[in-house]
Amino acid sequence: MYIAVKGGEAAIRNAHRLLDDRRRSDRSVPALTLDQIVGQMALAVDRVMAEGSLYDQELAAMALRQARGDMIEAIFLLRAYRTTLPRFAAARPLDTFRMRIERRISAVYKDIPGGQLLGPTFDYTHRLIEPAMADDPPVDEPMRRLSEAENCPRVTDILGAEGLIEADGQAGSDGEPGDLTRDTLDFPISRDVRLQALARGDEGFLLALGYSTQRGYGRTHPFVGEIRIGLVDVEVELPEVGFPVGIGRIRVTECQMVNQFKGSAKEPPQFTRGYGLVFGQSERKAMAMSLVDRALRADEFDEERTAPAQDEEFVISHSDNVQATGFVEHLKLPHYVDFQAELDLVRRMRREQERPREETESVQEAAE
Amino acid sequence: MESESAFAEEGRRRAMSAFAVASPRLLSEAWGRFGDDADVTPVRGPEIGLVMLRGRIGGGGGPFNLGEASVTRATVRLSSGEVGHALVLGRDPQKARLAAMFDAAWQRPDWRERVEVEVVAPSLAAQEEADRKLAEETEATRVDFFTMVRGED
Amino acid sequence: MTHSEAVATEGGFADPVFDSQAVFAAIMDAFARPGKIVDLGARATAPAPMPAAAAAFIATLADFDTPIWLDEGLGQVPGLVPWISFHTGAPLAGKPDAARFAVLSDARELLDLGRFALGTPEYPDRSATIIAVLEGLDGGERLVLSGPGIEHEAFMEPRGLPSGFLAAVARNNALFPLGVDILLVAGAKALALARTTRIRSA
Numbered sequence: 001m002y003i004a005v006k007g008g009e010a011a012i013r014n015a016h017r018l019l020d021d022r023r024r025s026d027r028s029v030p031a032l033t034l035d036q037i038v039g040q041m042a043l044a045v046d047r048v049m050a051e052g053s054l055y056d057q058e059l060a061a062m063a064l065r066q067a068r069g070d071m072i073e074a075i076f077l078l079r080a081y082r083t084t085l086p087r088f089a090a091a092r093p094l095d096t097f098r099m100r101i102e103r104r105i106s107a108v109y110k111d112i113p114g115g116q117l118l119g120p121t122f123d124y125t126h127r128l129i130e131p132a133m134a135d136d137p138p139v140d141e142p143m144r145r146l147s148e149a150e151n152c153p154r155v156t157d158i159l160g161a162e163g164l165i166e167a168d169g170q171a172g173s174d175g176e177p178g179d180l181t182r183d184t185l186d187f188p189i190s191r192d193v194r195l196q197a198l199a200r201g202d203e204g205f206l207l208a209l210g211y212s213t214q215r216g217y218g219r220t221h222p223f224v225g226e227i228r229i230g231l232v233d234v235e236v237e238l239p240e241v242g243f244p245v246g247i248g249r250i251r252v253t254e255c256q257m258v259n260q261f262k263g264s265a266k267e268p269p270q271f272t273r274g275y276g277l278v279f280g281q282s283e284r285k286a287m288a289m290s291l292v293d294r295a296l297r298a299d300e301f302d303e304e305r306t307a308p309a310q311d312e313e314f315v316i317s318h319s320d321n322v323q324a325t326g327f328v329e330h331l332k333l334p335h336y337v338d339f340q341a342e343l344d345l346v347r348r349m350r351r352e353q354e355r356p357r358e359e360t361e362s363v364q365e366a367a368e
Numbered sequence: 369m370e371s372e373s374a375f376a377e378e379g380r381r382r383a384m385s386a387f388a389v390a391s392p393r394l395l396s397e398a399w400g401r402f403g404d405d406a407d408v409t410p411v412r413g414p415e416i417g418l419v420m421l422r423g424r425i426g427g428g429g430g431p432f433n434l435g436e437a438s439v440t441r442a443t444v445r446l447s448s449g450e451v452g453h454a455l456v457l458g459r460d461p462q463k464a465r466l467a468a469m470f471d472a473a474w475q476r477p478d479w480r481e482r483v484e485v486e487v488v489a490p491s492l493a494a495q496e497e498a499d500r501k502l503a504e505e506t507e508a509t510r511v512d513f514f515t516m517v518r519g520e521d
Numbered sequence: 522m523t524h525s526e527a528v529a530t531e532g533g534f535a536d537p538v539f540d541s542q543a544v545f546a547a548i549m550d551a552f553a554r555p556g557k558i559v560d561l562g563a564r565a566t567a568p569a570p571m572p573a574a575a576a577a578f579i580a581t582l583a584d585f586d587t588p589i590w591l592d593e594g595l596g597q598v599p600g601l602v603p604w605i606s607f608h609t610g611a612p613l614a615g616k617p618d619a620a621r622f623a624v625l626s627d628a629r630e631l632l633d634l635g636r637f638a639l640g641t642p643e644y645p646d647r648s649a650t651i652i653a654v655l656e657g658l659d660g661g662e663r664l665v666l667s668g669p670g671i672e673h674e675a676f677m678e679p680r681g682l683p684s685g686f687l688a689a690v691a692r693n694n695a696l697f698p699l700g701v702d703i704l705l706v707a708g709a710k711a712l713a714l715a716r717t718t719r720i721r722s723a
Contacts, residue, residue: 049435050435053435053436054418054435054436054437054438055421055435055436055437055438055457056437056438056458056459058458058459059438059459082418082436085416085417085418085438086415086417086418086584086585086610087417087418087419087420087436087584087585087586087610088417088418088419088439088441088455088585088610089419089420089455089585089610090419090420090422090433090585091419091420091421091422091437092422093422093423093424093431094421094422094423094424094434096423096424096427097427097428100499100502100503101503101506102502102506103506103509110513111513115510115511116510116511117506117507117509117510117511118509118510118511119506119509142505142508143505143508144501144504144505144507144508145504145507145508145510146504146507147500147503147504147506147507154427154428156426156427157428167426167429168424168425168426168427168428168429168430169425169426169429169430170425170429170430175430175431176431177422177430177431177432177433178433179420179433180433181433182586184644191425191432192425192430192431192432192433193432195423195425195432195434196432196433196434196435199423199434199435200435231502234419234421234437234457235385236419236455238453238455239603239606239607239610240443240453240529240530240603240606240607241380241381241384241453242377243377243380243381244381245381245384245385245388245455246384246385246388246389247385247388247419247439247455247456247457248388248389248456248457248458249389249457250421250437250457252423252434254427256426256427273426275425275426275427277423277427277434279434279435411530411533412530412533412607412608443530443607445530451530
């Protein structure tokens with residue numbers, strides 16, 4: 001039986017109005033501008049874009065403000081917005097080799113060609129809250145040093161030149177990558193679809209899974225081959241003109257994880273790899289993604305799948321925080337009828353359990 | 369002939385990419401010196417949509433879908449007949465329209481040189497300057513390792 | 522600017538939102554009532570000989586995610602592929618079974634429907650819709666239609682169907698829930714035959 005219940009319209013209307021009020025809070029304090037959010041909460045904006053799977057800083061800032069800073073709510077807003085737009089084209093794959101680099105480090109080679117460029121990193125900060133920053137103290141312009149155009153080869157290419165590491169991975173059979181926003185996931189899935197899912201996956205979930213591999217649940221012996229952050233050109237083949245044109249630039253973070261591998265009958269001992277690529281400046285996410293990417297490749301290397309991070313269906317089915325929040329949060333919706341049924345069932349079971357005892361007692365009484 | 373058309377194609381490609389990264393202000397101010405809006409007929413858009421961005425597995429392998437980006441596209445026709453197209457990142461209909469107008473203007477032999485000088489060159493110069501600033505600021509954070517020599521020989 | 526580039530940009534919907542909504546409503550009506558002739562209007566004009574109804578259908582329903590198959594006759598029409606590309610963003614399908622929409626100018630192509638995507642048991646909707654260009658939708662042999670969307674019987678009299686068409690439709694019917702859906706077009710007019718529509722001679 002299904003009973004529709006109406007009501008609550010006024011309560012909902014007033015709740016929305018109250019929400020608006022609480023979001024704006026004290027009117028004597030100036031409202032946040034989108035420029036402020038994009039500029040000063042840049043990494044929050046980046047995370048909303050990455051997990052919202054839509055690169056648009058202004059929209060992400062709008063979503064963050066509307067969501068009162070609730071990241072998953074903002075990600076949800078961005079995902080909902082993207083479903084209203086037509087897809088015009090697919091861009092040519094981003095060329096991260098030609099990135100305009102803002103940060104580039106390697107943990108495997110000290111003297112890597114192109115050098116170690118720290119960029120705007122939290123590393124080496126003291127992680128102490130600075131009370132002086134409660135106000136808006138003047139901030140120095142960054143130092144500049146003459147830069148000579150120097151190639152930054154990828155660390156994996158350096159190892160690759162010696163034949164000590166596996167090659168870049170290949171996509172599915174026809175070269176056209178799978179798209180989880182168009183086709184439902186049918187496990188097992190190929191690595192291209194996995195990477196798409198991980199790129200939009202929840203940072204916290206992937207971080208925890210990556211951490212679990214380090215603690216022994218699917219160990220992969222990882223080294224950070226290289227992390228690079230910077231701007232890449234986006235090029236799209238325009239059918240109208242018949243050639244690719246640049247349409248602008250975006251910021252991405254790339255992580256090449258180098259992992260150990262013993263070798264097999266077919267392959268000589270060589271390093272294996274995990275890969276991470278994320279919208280915006282998001283080093284932690286890119287690292288976690290590459291750890292999980294490598295862990296999920298267990299079958300390729302005949303590794304026994306024993307840990308959660310190696311279980312493709314488990315990882316990919318639960319990495320999307322919009323799906324996860326939808327299913328968890330739906331529990332707060334009215335379940336009055338379902339619960340009534342359960343309540344009736346428990347009462348009936350209780351009665352049935354008590355009846356035989358009563359009957360036994362009355363039989364005993366009669367016998368006495 | 370073939371190399372000539374390839375040369376023209378490369379020129380238009382470079383110009384269209386320059387319009388896409390130009391500041392909206394550069395485009396609108398420059399258009400004020402070029403044409404009359406009455407000479408421009410919209411053919412399609414401007415309309416906002418998405419482009420799927422792709423990465424490569426391992427950085428150089430097979431492609432995978434990374435996520436989408438918002439874009440705006442426009443197609444216009446000048447009264448002189450040239451059809452111009454634009455596809456630019458972001459949601460700025462006016463900028464996309466201007467970029468399409470300049471793509472059309474670039475195709476007019478009598479305007480091409482001026483478009484190159486007044487729009488393409490300043491746009492690319494501004495981008496180069498931004499690139500240099502980024503590179504120099506990053507360069508200042510380069511780690512110069514010092515190696516301590518210990519012991520004797 | 523090339524010639525085909527100029528042709529390609531012409532002939533789209535004057536008002537993309539309202540034109541596509543009107544055409545969509547007419548197509549829905551046609552598939553809800555198989556055999557009923559609907560007018561898709563002269564809203565979109567593709568290079569000849571693509572009829573107005575086929576142009577309107579493609580301009581309404583095709584997009585970047587729907588590869589299109591053109592038979593040999595249409596594939597050679599100058600400017601048609603750029604027209605479809607500009608107005609819809611749809612790519613050409615490399616082979617028939619990769620297409621979501623197929624436009625056939627030669628009705629004999631209707632005899633081999635099995636080469637198009639028929640859907641899968643999990644996703645019967647992943648099948649092709651076939652748009653077949655005929656000489657006319659009236660004045661031909663009288664055929665009787667039955668099935669979902671038709672209370673008792675409906676009739677159609679299209680001109681230019683190949684012999685063997687009824688058998689081809691029967692084979693398609695037998696695949697249900699899989700199979701293709703068909704739209705017969707002539708000029709601005711269209712008539713739908715769903716995969717569930719059965720056809721026999723009067």
